[in-house]
Amino acid sequence: KTRALIFDVDGTLAETEEAHRQAFNATFAAAGLDWHWDPPLYAELLKITGGKERIRAFLNTAAPAIMMKDESIAALHRDKTKVYGDIIARRGVTLRPGVRELIQFARMRGIRTAVATTTNLPNVDALCIACWDKPAAAVFDAIAAGDEALQKKPAPDIYHIALERLGLGPDCCIAFEDSRNGLLAAKNAGLRVVVTPSHYSAGEDFAEADLRLPDLASFEIARFD
Ligand code: XBP
Ligand code: MG
Numbered sequence: 001k002t003r004a005l006i007f008d009v010d011g012t013l014a015e016t017e018e019a020h021r022q023a024f025n026a027t028f029a030a031a032g033l034d035w036h037w038d039p040p041l042y043a044e045l046l047k048i049t050g051g052k053e054r055i056r057a058f059l060n061t062a063a064p065a066i067m068m069k070d071e072s073i074a075a076l077h078r079d080k081t082k083v084y085g086d087i088i089a090r091r092g093v094t095l096r097p098g099v100r101e102l103i104q105f106a107r108m109r110g111i112r113t114a115v116a117t118t119t120n121l122p123n124v125d126a127l128c129i130a131c132w133d134k135p136a137a138a139v140f141d142a143i144a145a146g147d148e149a150l151q152k153k154p155a156p157d158i159y160h161i162a163l164e165r166l167g168l169g170p171d172c173c174i175a176f177e178d179s180r181n182g183l184l185a186a187k188n189a190g191l192r193v194v195v196t197p198s199h200y201s202a203g204e205d206f207a208e209a210d211l212r213l214p215d216l217a218s219f220e221i222a223r224f225d
Helices: 016-031 039-045 049-064 070-091 099-109 123-130 156-167 180-188
Strands: 003-007 112-117 144-145 173-177 192-195
Touching: 003 099, 003 156, 016 070, 016 173, 049 156, 070 123, 070 180, 099 156, 099 180, 112 156, 112 180, 123 144, 144 156, 156 173, 156 180, 180 192
Parallel strands: 003 112, 003 173, 112 144, 173 192
Antiparallel strands: none
16 A cells, blocks of 8 residues: 655656756856856756756866865855746746646545655755745655755665655655656665656656656556555
């Protein structure tokens, strides 16, 4: 019997990666850095999960001569989080098909809901306020986000934290992901995984998924009981 649904955020709840990409670029420009991440480059950089880790990976390959301390990257990333929050608040964001209904259905049935994401908590709150008019803690029963995990996806850490907060083992939970890194993180934590590929992850390999669907509008929870 399924007792909880654990959702990835970016790409799974909503198509947010273009807003992230624009927030990175606006932040670089405001800091006087002539870096620009176009969509093809961003698709490559998305293989590195986590904004700070992504900036570091970009520097290592595109500008190895630039020395940047971890603290400077963290400061740049704090600015990026503010810009991202502003973009989401100003433009709004649309939940992917079936997301709102599935979360509402779970609530009605006493199935708990959680978030296990690489992005940081202010970004999860920005999305929840834009889509539900409430902070994340009022939408989900448990939240595990960003730097809470020592190692980001595809490591299972963030799913371990979410399961611990739910007080549940992996057998009675289902994870929802859009990317290969996310799929592997959830699988590494022993969960069953439903993958709904997103704009940037469409071409990835999802062979390990228990179920692959175009979106959650066609998801039937009964299949998993
Ligand atoms: C997506 C990510 C994040 C975002 C940027 O993670 O990898 O890094 O692109 O967010 P998920 P931050 O799909 O697991 O939510 O800059 O806050 O890291
Ligand atoms: Mg994702």
